Amino acid sequence: MNFKTKPRSKWRRGFRILIAPAQCPIRAVQLLFFAGSLLLLAGCTRNEPRADLVIVNGAEPQSLDPAIMTGEPDLRVVTSIFEGLTRLDPTNALPIPGLASNWDISADQKVYTFHMRTNLVWSTGEPLTADDVIYSWLRALNPETASDYAGQLYFLKNGEEYNTGVIKDPSLVGCKALDRYTVRAELKNPTAFFLDLCAFPTLLTVPRQTIEKYGDRWLSARPLPSSGPYELVAWRVNDKIRVRKNERYWDAANTKLGLVDFLAIASAPVALNLYETGAADVVWDKDLVPTELMDVLSKRPDFHSFSELGTYFVLMNTTRKPFDDPRVRQALALVVDKDRIIRKIIKQGGIPADSLTPPGLARYQSPKGLGYDPEKARRLLAEAGYPGGKGFPRVQYIFNAPAGGAAVPHEKIGVELQQMWHDELGIEVELRQLEWGTYLSAESHLDYDMGRASWIGDYNDADTFLNLYLSDNGNNRTGWKSEVYDKLLQSADEQLDPVAREKIFQKAEAMLIRDAVPIIPLYYYVGLNYFDDRKIKGIHNNVLDQHPVNFIWKVKTPPATGAVQSPGMATVQLIETR
Amino acid sequence: MYFVRRILFMFPLLVAISLSSFLLMHAAPGNPFDKERKPASPQIERNLRKKYHADEPLWEQYLRYLGVGWKHDEQGRLHWFQGGLIRGDFGPSLKNRDHSVNDLIAQGLPVSLPLGLLAFGFAMGLGLPLGFITAVKRGKWEDYAGSLLAILAVCIPGLVIGPLLLVIFAIHFRWFPVALWESPMHAVLPMIALGLYFAGKVARLMREGMLNVMQSEFITTARAKGMSENRLLLKHGVRIAILPVVSYAGPMLADLLTGSFVIESIFQIPGLGTPFVNASTGSDYCVVVGLVILYAVLLLGLNLVVDIAYVFLDPRVKYE
Numbered sequence: 001m002n003f004k005t006k007p008r009s010k011w012r013r014g015f016r017i018l019i020a021p022a023q024c025p026i027r028a029v030q031l032l033f034f035a036g037s038l039l040l041l042a043g044c045t046r047n048e049p050r051a052d053l054v055i056v057n058g059a060e061p062q063s064l065d066p067a068i069m070t071g072e073p074d075l076r077v078v079t080s081i082f083e084g085l086t087r088l089d090p091t092n093a094l095p096i097p098g099l100a101s102n103w104d105i106s107a108d109q110k111v112y113t114f115h116m117r118t119n120l121v122w123s124t125g126e127p128l129t130a131d132d133v134i135y136s137w138l139r140a141l142n143p144e145t146a147s148d149y150a151g152q153l154y155f156l157k158n159g160e161e162y163n164t165g166v167i168k169d170p171s172l173v174g175c176k177a178l179d180r181y182t183v184r185a186e187l188k189n190p191t192a193f194f195l196d197l198c199a200f201p202t203l204l205t206v207p208r209q210t211i212e213k214y215g216d217r218w219l220s221a222r223p224l225p226s227s228g229p230y231e232l233v234a235w236r237v238n239d240k241i242r243v244r245k246n247e248r249y250w251d252a253a254n255t256k257l258g259l260v261d262f263l264a265i266a267s268a269p270v271a272l273n274l275y276e277t278g279a280a281d282v283v284w285d286k287d288l289v290p291t292e293l294m295d296v297l298s299k300r301p302d303f304h305s306f307s308e309l310g311t312y313f314v315l316m317n318t319t320r321k322p323f324d325d326p327r328v329r330q331a332l333a334l335v336v337d338k339d340r341i342i343r344k345i346i347k348q349g350g351i352p353a354d355s356l357t358p359p360g361l362a363r364y365q366s367p368k369g370l371g372y373d374p375e376k377a378r379r380l381l382a383e384a385g386y387p388g389g390k391g392f393p394r395v396q397y398i399f400n401a402p403a404g405g406a407a408v409p410h411e412k413i414g415v416e417l418q419q420m421w422h423d424e425l426g427i428e429v430e431l432r433q434l435e436w437g438t439y440l441s442a443e444s445h446l447d448y449d450m451g452r453a454s455w456i457g458d459y460n461d462a463d464t465f466l467n468l469y470l471s472d473n474g475n476n477r478t479g480w481k482s483e484v485y486d487k488l489l490q491s492a493d494e495q496l497d498p499v500a501r502e503k504i505f506q507k508a509e510a511m512l513i514r515d516a517v518p519i520i521p522l523y524y525y526v527g528l529n530y531f532d533d534r535k536i537k538g539i540h541n542n543v544l545d546q547h548p549v550n551f552i553w554k555v556k557t558p559p560a561t562g563a564v565q566s567p568g569m570a571t572v573q574l575i576e577t578r
Numbered sequence: 579m580y581f582v583r584r585i586l587f588m589f590p591l592l593v594a595i596s597l598s599s600f601l602l603m604h605a606a607p608g609n610p611f612d613k614e615r616k617p618a619s620p621q622i623e624r625n626l627r628k629k630y631h632a633d634e635p636l637w638e639q640y641l642r643y644l645g646v647g648w649k650h651d652e653q654g655r656l657h658w659f660q661g662g663l664i665r666g667d668f669g670p671s672l673k674n675r676d677h678s679v680n681d682l683i684a685q686g687l688p689v690s691l692p693l694g695l696l697a698f699g700f701a702m703g704l705g706l707p708l709g710f711i712t713a714v715k716r717g718k719w720e721d722y723a724g725s726l727l728a729i730l731a732v733c734i735p736g737l738v739i740g741p742l743l744l745v746i747f748a749i750h751f752r753w754f755p756v757a758l759w760e761s762p763m764h765a766v767l768p769m770i771a772l773g774l775y776f777a778g779k780v781a782r783l784m785r786e787g788m789l790n791v792m793q794s795e796f797i798t799t800a801r802a803k804g805m806s807e808n809r810l811l812l813k814h815g816v817r818i819a820i821l822p823v824v825s826y827a828g829p830m831l832a833d834l835l836t837g838s839f840v841i842e843s844i845f846q847i848p849g850l851g852t853p854f855v856n857a858s859t860g861s862d863y864c865v866v867v868g869l870v871i872l873y874a875v876l877l878l879g880l881n882l883v884v885d886i887a888y889v890f891l892d893p894r895v896k897y898e
Contacts, residue, residue, distance in 0.1 A: 024710065041765055270844070273749065
């Protein structure tokens with residue numbers, strides 16, 4: 001076969017193999033496909049203005065229903081749409097007045113009377129009253145809602161009883177609307193962090209009419225009435241959530257940004273690429289910093305790190321031999337060189353931990369832990385009947401497989417631990433990576449020897465960490481139970497004096513990290529985010545890693561350098577004024 | 579008649595597919611109610627199981643999923659199952675609790691569909707001429723260059739091609755955006771990364787087909803009768819040589835349309851691949867079974883289309 005070809009350059013001749021000869025029917029097919037593709041490409045356009053602020057928010061939120069959500073990425077969006085009686089101060093994450101302008105606390109600290117603002121309306125215009133708050137709380141407690149975090153309302157009198165079905169009448173729960181603007185909360189115990197809880201998602205105010213009308217799918221309703229500074233405009237799964245300023249919010253005058261996008265991205269490289277090319281302004285999840293680039297990134301001025309309420313630790317199954325012997329557990333803990341783990345693996349992503357409770361907690365300072373002492377560890381192991389590791393059974397250390405591109409190097413940490421236990425104690429530990437569901441179920445059902453775990457505090461109080469090891473807590477995955485410990489926490493609950501309360505907590509934690517040692521703390525989490533703080537203001541580094549969006553603002557570009565605003569911005573303003 | 583029977587047969591097949599994927603999901607370790615953070619009381623987990631009927635026996639759950647059957651409540655009143663597969667309801671998502679499986683498909687499919695079609699067009703538009711020319715120019719430099727290209731496309735996985743394209747065209751040259759799904763420009767790199775493998779496959783199939791045809795008897799006969807070489811190849815050869823590509827195109831399109839987890843993660847595209855993989859690791863039963871059924875429907879439907887196309891392309895094929 002001969003195609004007549006004019007003399008062409010080498011390159012053009014090279015391309016000939018990609019394009020069918022003119023007479024061939026394949027040429028037509030090829031043209032058809034290319035034309036179709038072009039048409040389709042044009043059809044992919046989404047005609048949306050760029051948001052004023054684009055935030056890479058981490059994994060896709062599983063829910064935006066305040067009563068149902070559990071994850072951190074979910075929380076950061078939810079708190080911008082709904083508000084509770086209090087909200088968090090962006091600088092230190094402590095509670096400040098929200099829907100309530102002030103409150104009275106009884107002398108025994110068991111009765112809180114909240115006085116709500118009288119000018120409150122939903123973003124759709126209906127008045128927002130004390131009844132809405134009570135409805136929201138009782139809805140979260142209602143067994144039919146099946147809220148994972150209903151426990152945040154167990155501090156109310158009869159809250160637990162109603163949620164678990166012991167009592168059926170919601171009017172017996174310790175919360176009441178005294179009048180249109182007054183909420184009275186009656187607590188079981190004086191709860192030092194109750195005002196923090198009022199800003200927690202489970203207690204945020206949700207729209208009754210919408211929920212009763214649409215049921216489980218109420219978040220798809222548009223317009224969705226919101227009680228917070230922003231209203232939900234669009235939610236595309238695995239893509240983005242777009243919110244717009246709620247003009248009817250009581251503090252709308254101080255909301256600076258009109259349109260804000262939360263991108264659902266769980267992969268660190270993608271987040272970094274978007275940020276570097278200017279498609280995103282803020283990346284604010286510690287899992288979104290590629291560990292391989294930590295050394296380079298941490299030196300940049302737009303990279304920020306700060307301590308956060310979270311701890312990474314090792315669990316030991318105290319119901320299994322040889323971990324039923326506290327001396328064995330202490331020995332294992334004493335030879336873990338936490339500095340080495342930080343230096344070699346975690347780098348700027350953590351601080352060596354000697355206790356379960358991280359530094360920076362309000363009203364609390366953790367006691368000293370076991371520290372590093374291989375000599376003592378060998379002695380303890382010998383006392384327990386395994387001199388030099390002789391006779392010690394072969395045990396497994398389990399951890400979950402990395403998922404969704406998040407960059408926590410569980411395996412590398414496991415390898416280091418394995419090495420330390422082998423070198424110092426002569427113990428053979430086998431590493432076993434499990435798929436997420438299997439890993440969770442193994443730890444929950446005490447079907448493991450040792451494993452990794454971590455915990456992030458829900459509110460700024462030591463209680464959120466220490467109550468994990470109560471005998472009946474579902475998150476106590478070590479099998480360790482102590483009546484003494486339970487009693488200590490109980491008495492702390494009843495304690496009015498913060499200093500005395502701290503003493504009791506310290507005593508309890510000392511049991512955890514010095515005597516019984518069901519866990520080995522490895523490192524405290526460090527919050528990481530990156531954004532240009534010369535252009536974006538109002539993101540403060542607080543221990544809860546929460547940054548209310550309505551406090552964030554952008555520095556106007558000076559006319560000399562920036563000149564005109566981007567066309568996207570202009571469109572936004574048009575929409576706003578319409 | 580044949581095609582009517584084929585279509586009718588699809589229904590029991592789909593039920594069998596849904597049943598087996600349903601059972602496999604339940605047999606796999608882990609369950610959607612195992613969470614990193616256990617609720618404060620075991621009663622909450624029980625409430626959750628009740629809400630999603632996970633406390634019922636497996637056969638009842640499956641019938642409820644199909645939407646066939648009834649149940650008596652505590653007062654003895656009869657309730658027919660609402661919704662269900664037979665009414666086009668794929669059920670709730672246990673992980674994305676604000677969304678039903680239908681919501682997830684309704685959001686993901688309009689992304690996966692155009693991207694898949696684009697990649698399909700790209701694969702065909704590139705693969706067919708490449709295969710044709712490498713066959714016709716067998717043994718010449720065009721053959722070697724083209725075949726090498728095709729083999730490279732087949733061998734290098736999207737996992738490598740994707741980041742490579744990103745680094746070159748999005749980060750170094752800044753011609754295309756690095757991720758997301760907003761404008762036509764956002765679709766170009768994923769289209770190439772997704773379609774390249776299939777382009778290579780198509781080219782190789784086309785080349786094989788062409789080489790076989792050129793040695794077949796009817797071509798020899800035509801040649802003996804004095805038909806011009808060009809007419810021979812283009813008119814009669816291609817029509818038969820393309821058949822292996824056509825039969826491969828059905829499953830390929832189904833594969834492309836349902837989204838690719840790898841490409842979607844690299845370019846952050848909100849298609850169906852990511853929910854599918856997340857749902858399988860999170861034991862989100864309804865999402866997995868729903869997407870398996872969607873994939874099965876596409877596969878069965880497209881295979882049917884392929885068989886119909888055969889009738890038009892190959893005069894030797896007839897269905898009774």
